[in-house]
Amino acid sequence: MMFLGAKILVLLGIALANEILTDWDAVVACFHNPQLPPINNEAERALGHAVIARSISYVTRSTEDSSLTYCSVLSVIETCRLRKVNPWSYIARVLTQTRRGIKNPHIPVVY
Helix, strand or coil: CCCHHHHHHHHHHHHHHHHHHHCHHHHCHHHHCCCCCCCCHHHHHHHHHHHHHHHHHCHHHCCHHHHHHHHHHHHHHHHHHHCCCCHHHHHHHHHHHHHCCCCCCCCCCCC
């Protein structure tokens, strides 16, 4: 006879196994593509401040458009940070060029 706590652990283990098997291609992707890291700690750390800011500001709870804008700006800022580009200068340049009808510049890649 299994105790209730043990049954819950078994059910959680089965749910985890099913989730891993459902996403199997993503689980083993790093073995097929060496450029992919085996863990996503860097991505999780990069999102941490965004999750906290979102939860205390209520900015993404108003409309779907505000959520898209918020995520897009965070993505640009994080990409600039990783490429060692000043995000505020880049955003200012994009806004200036957009007002002038000039195509937006790509975020430079630093090698």
